[in-house]
Amino acid sequence: MGKEQVQVLNALDVAKTQWYHFTAIIIAGMGFFTDAYDLFCISLVTKLLGRIYYHVDGAPKPGTLPPNVSAAVNGVAFIGTLSGQLFFGWLGDKMGRKKVYGMTLMLMVLASIASGLSFGHDAKTVMATLCFFRFWLGFGIGGDYPLSATIMSEYSNKKTRGAFIAAVFAMQGFGILVGGVFAIIISSAFLSKYDAPSYEIDPLGSTVPQADYVWRIILMVGALPAALTYYWRLKMPETARYTALVANNMEQAAADMSKVMNMEIQAEPKQEQSTISYGLFSKEFLSRHGLHLLGTTSTWFLLDIAFYSQNLFQKDIFSAIGWIPPAKTMNALEEVFKIARAQTLIALCSTVPGYWFTVAFIDRIGRFSIQLMGFFFMTVFMFALAIPYEHWTLKENRIGFVVLYSLTFFFANFGPNSTTFVVPAEIFPARFRSTCHGISSAFGKLGAIIGSFGFLYLAQNQDKTKTDAGYPAGIGVRNSLLVLGVVNVLGFVFTFLVPEAKGKSLEEMSGE
Numbered sequence: 001m002g003k004e005q006v007q008v009l010n011a012l013d014v015a016k017t018q019w020y021h022f023t024a025i026i027i028a029g030m031g032f033f034t035d036a037y038d039l040f041c042i043s044l045v046t047k048l049l050g051r052i053y054y055h056v057d058g059a060p061k062p063g064t065l066p067p068n069v070s071a072a073v074n075g076v077a078f079i080g081t082l083s084g085q086l087f088f089g090w091l092g093d094k095m096g097r098k099k100v101y102g103m104t105l106m107l108m109v110l111a112s113i114a115s116g117l118s119f120g121h122d123a124k125t126v127m128a129t130l131c132f133f134r135f136w137l138g139f140g141i142g143g144d145y146p147l148s149a150t151i152m153s154e155y156s157n158k159k160t161r162g163a164f165i166a167a168v169f170a171m172q173g174f175g176i177l178v179g180g181v182f183a184i185i186i187s188s189a190f191l192s193k194y195d196a197p198s199y200e201i202d203p204l205g206s207t208v209p210q211a212d213y214v215w216r217i218i219l220m221v222g223a224l225p226a227a228l229t230y231y232w233r234l235k236m237p238e239t240a241r242y243t244a245l246v247a248n249n250m251e252q253a254a255a256d257m258s259k260v261m262n263m264e265i266q267a268e269p270k271q272e273q274s275t276i277s278y279g280l281f282s283k284e285f286l287s288r289h290g291l292h293l294l295g296t297t298s299t300w301f302l303l304d305i306a307f308y309s310q311n312l313f314q315k316d317i318f319s320a321i322g323w324i325p326p327a328k329t330m331n332a333l334e335e336v337f338k339i340a341r342a343q344t345l346i347a348l349c350s351t352v353p354g355y356w357f358t359v360a361f362i363d364r365i366g367r368f369s370i371q372l373m374g375f376f377f378m379t380v381f382m383f384a385l386a387i388p389y390e391h392w393t394l395k396e397n398r399i400g401f402v403v404l405y406s407l408t409f410f411f412a413n414f415g416p417n418s419t420t421f422v423v424p425a426e427i428f429p430a431r432f433r434s435t436c437h438g439i440s441s442a443f444g445k446l447g448a449i450i451g452s453f454g455f456l457y458l459a460q461n462q463d464k465t466k467t468d469a470g471y472p473a474g475i476g477v478r479n480s481l482l483v484l485g486v487v488n489v490l491g492f493v494f495t496f497l498v499p500e501a502k503g504k505s506l507e508e509m510s511g512e
Helices: 003-014 019-053 067-095 097-116 123-155 161-193 211-221 223-235 240-246 250-261 283-308 310-321 332-386 389-393 395-413 416-425 430-458 476-497 506-510
Strands: none
Touching: 003 250, 019 067, 019 097, 019 123, 019 161, 019 211, 019 223, 019 332, 067 097, 067 123, 067 430, 097 123, 097 211, 097 223, 123 161, 123 416, 123 430, 161 211, 161 332, 161 416, 211 223, 211 332, 240 430, 283 332, 283 395, 283 416, 283 430, 283 476, 310 395, 332 389, 332 395, 332 416, 332 476, 389 395, 389 476, 395 416, 416 430, 430 476, 430 506
């Protein structure tokens, strides 16, 4: 290993926190911003699409998406993300972080715009084109996971690296808030201009024709932040660790970082390559990093099963607390407004603070402790919700239910939801870093698919007559919560496979 190479990387490791760190957080975080914005908005949009395209004359309740259509709209984005994580993760190690990062961004911009332009006027074509473009939006977002984590990790200094990577991930919180606020603004603007009677008074008139613009505008605005960061992303040089350790170009790495850090870094004459050259999934890789990869994939997988199941309970919770009145008492735009308001409040109180707690503490108490603590409390609160479940369903206890529920997700974000994103970007060698992060996050998305869809069926009432329209009988909400408690216990156990990277340089962690 050449000494000069250590010099560039060492300069990055010991650098004081500077302006370039913050630009890197914003540039890398925009993908997550878009990701969260999109995931947040689709739940509002599906309600509206049901009313516009699946209205049934004479039905007592507004139209809703049939289960298979609803599953498709949400599922294609997940499957797209999973494929994007694997494909772009691999490509990021092959072609360099910067190039591939630009591609994912462009894809996100184009797919966001296209998903609002879905062609045709009848339900079938609108849904088909929406699903098609949401797949590609997911594909771009998927590429963003391994790349933004890797870029941030390779730009950071070792003292505050955890906080910086976590801050990129915490941009999700802002995406959720902006999504909520924007939906509130758009729906109130349209409401004041096109007021309509509620569904029970006038079923057809309750959905004004202009409502069709609302969901399109909401989806298309997701392209803005990504488009704005594209220019900055082009100006950011390739990370020094990729240039030095993977592309083996010391001079370039030293020159790039001198520019970024505004300081002189010498590149000494080239020395003989003594890099370790074992392949991904070789015996050597598996003996050094096999258990680490098992640790990062399994914890992310288990966490996302629990994390994405929250979407199921959210609806019941809101209607239970009376934040969202029955659908038939509102017109279409009112419904968008009320749901957006409720979700934004939940995000403000429980989701967003958790992310920033991680940012504040991850370099003090370490990734390992935060992840263990998070899984521990998630387990406790899930069981606290599940065991006396009958007690929580009574009207007078519903505030307690919401508090426990919010705490569960506070400890997901101040816990494994943040740490499972940070750790894979730190513990693998540079030339597999983005691939391994991609593999870990793809397993996470697999867990998300199980969490969202598996539990959609599981949580149905055990009595066939009481299930949601079109679903078979399940095991009920209480048993589903018990299963989730067990999932969190397993997450706690698998956390022990993952090494602590706090305060160590990336090269120390990966043995390069």
